[in-house]
Amino acid sequence: MTDNALGAFLRARREAIRPGDLGFPTGSRRRTPGLRREELASRAAISVEYLTRLERGSDRRPSAQVIGALADALDLSPDERVHVYRMVKVVSGEVCAQAQPPSRTVRPTVLALLDRLEPTPSLVVAPHGDVLACTEGFRRLAAPIGLFDATEPNLVRFVFGDARARTAFPEWERVANERAAALRSAADLGDRTAAALADELSITEGAEFARRFTAGGALPPWTGVEAWEHPTVGPLRLAFESLPLPGPEEQRLVAYLPADAASSEALAALEEPAPALVN
Secondary structure: OOOOHHHHHHHHHHHHOOHHHHOOOOOOOOOOOOOOHHHHHHHHOOOHHHHHHHHHOOOOOOOHHHHHHHHHHHOOOHHHHHHHHHHHHHHOOOOOOOOOOOOOOOOHHHHHHHHHHOOOOEEEEOOOOEEEEEOHHHHHHHHHHOHHHOOOOEHHHHHHHOOOHHHHOOOHHHHHHHHHHHHHHHHHOOOHHHHHHHHHHHHHOOHHHHHHHHHOOOOOOOEEEEEEEEOOOEEEEEEEEEEEOOOOOOOEEEEEEEOOHHHHHHHHHHHOOOOOOOO
């Protein structure tokens, strides 16, 4: 599914740009969404033929100058530029794809950090979405919605494969897009575990997952606000921060904080012990 990751990314970003925003004419005579190839090529000062070869994957070794010109023409963010650079390294063979499944081990210092973060809902997540470690605060938040019913909880598989996720996330469409984008980002950089999960979900969940995964034109947000519907304390608005951890495993530390006073009170209620039963 990611054999031509760079080409798919360039095409998706080209098709996502509104021509009028860049001064190009708009109208019903356009047969494709976004910019035409010749429009992007002119902005990047490269030939249409060369751009076509890049998008189709017949040329996988663009120079740094070409990548920089395309990044400027597509108005890529700093994170997106780094992602494209890393994709080029993988696609060109300069960096080998992941040969072995990533380690599920979390460093002792990171586990100690999670202890210090209690009772904040926090977790360490692998690039393909496996929850590798978490605080009790996160377990109290996510266990009631069903995330921890799986032997190896996975954020992506839960959102697409568990019907309860649509209730747990009122803005399910947005969350689904972001989870698919995170998996695609990992697969595009040679993570074979991520690619295997994408193949699995394309079969088990069909177009609902596949169309999001193949879109391939956006990186997941590393900060933002998620809406949750918790079965015990009700609606929550949680701000999240996702921080990369050093190391070849490319794990991330994610922390959730209340985004408003009501959510702060609801999270505090989760921390309170359940009342004892009276005989």
